[in-house]
Amino acid sequence: MKININRLLSDIKEYAEYGKDDQGGVTRPSFSQADHEVRARFIKELENMDLKVTIDGAANIWGRHKGNGNKQGSIVIGSHLDSVPNGGKYDGPLGVLMAKEIIKTLIENNVILDHDLEIVSFTAEESNDFNLSTFGSRSFVGKLKIEMLQDVFDSTGARLSDELIKAGGGLDKFPMMTEMGKNKKVFIELHIEQGQRLESENIAMAFINRVVGTYRSKVRVIGQSNHSGTTLMEHRKDALTAVAEMILEVERHCQGSGSSVVGTVGKLTVFPNAANIIPGQIDFIYEVRGETEEKIQHKVNVIQSAWEEIVRKRKVDVQQQIFLDQKPVVLDEDIVQILQSTAKEMEEPFMTVPSMAIHDAAHMAMITKSAMVFVKSIDGKSHCPEEYSLPKDIEKAGNLILQGIMNIDRELT
Secondary structure, three states: OOOOHHHHHHHHHHHOOOOEOOOOOEOOOOOOHHHHHHHHHHHHHHHHOOOEEEEOOOOOEEEEEOOOOOOOOEEEEEEEOOOOOOEOOOOOHHHHHHHHHHHHHHHHOOOOOOOEEEEEEEOOOOOOOOOOOOHHHHHHOOOOOHHHHOOOEOOOOOEHHHHHHHOOOOHHHHHHHHHHHOOEEEEEEEEEOOOOHHHHHOOOEEEEEEEOEEEEEEEEEEOOOOEOOOOOHHHOOOHHHHHHHHHHHHHHHHOOOOOOEEEEEEEEEEEOOOOOEOOOEEEEEEEEEEOOHHHHHHHHHHHHHHHHHHHHHHOOEEEEEEEEEEOOEEOOHHHHHHHHHHHHHOOOOOEEEEEOOOOHHHHHOOOOEEEEEEEOOHHHOOOOOOOOOOHHHHHHHHHHHHHHHHHHHHHOO
16 A cells, blocks of 8 residues: 555645745745635545544644544644745645545545544744744644733734634634644654755655754844944944844854754844945844754853853844744654654665754644654755655655554554
């Protein structure tokens, strides 16, 4: 029994039409028109498969394929359907559409598991205008509470609670997620690697045993706006040049850390952003990711010390607000071992590595046995139109998960 790779590839291609942009990529942030359209298609397809469809408070979409009832609880597979701006067609949708393909394959072969089998598409996994990445999974496991979300707006003034209702969710439906979570026994997420570890070893897949932690803060540097022609260099309090030095300190202190720590400044807003005015204020987002909490905090402290010297020298002020402090997560050893054993049975080479990116599986680990499978990314590219995984590698990973789910179903009590 194997998945239908051609059917899956056709799905991936067709779903990429929702939010297709002029640069050849996919722009489909959660709650956009393209997102509503792809949600409608996905729900209809689940209903056509005779799955029981549920949309929870966070607008996560669930489809349940009933088992024979011999064992309680459900095995869940899935990921997300939203994308970054000008992203690729694999990051997220591959995991959701593979889950759909696996359930279709089981139905076509009249295979009924002892557990129920569920598919999920989580809402707003990617960074978004509400500054709430992995929103759906964090909400589902109780990390985001109703009172935290009542007065959340995006840059256009849209209220999150209203957008949830439009997508079929709503803050009033949040309590139901607690009960839903009690039924989940396993969660498995397939995702492209977004790196080159697999490609460098020419291996199709990897199992993820842990997910790195992420520290992220909003930083505001306040200098003094003034005329660019009449203000002498020694009289300036240029916020942008101060930030340039601060960014280089992030790079300098994270270089040489190997895979254990990485640091990034990826978004800047310049005020007043005019050619003839010295920048008086810069807002930027700064993050550090690492395998352990101790390594993350050490880098944050070292960088902070370097920033203090820059602030003093350039006579600017700095304000910081931490908005994400996600601790590293160890995924379930039992499920990882079953997947490893399955790969050995199938004589498929594999690696076991940590994920340097946060995924929904990291949050689901809070309430259930959670694991991930990575498939090789060509040139390690992701979050761009060139994102690509070979069909043969996708097929290997899909068949591995298909067989792995049956082994998990058999071994779990």
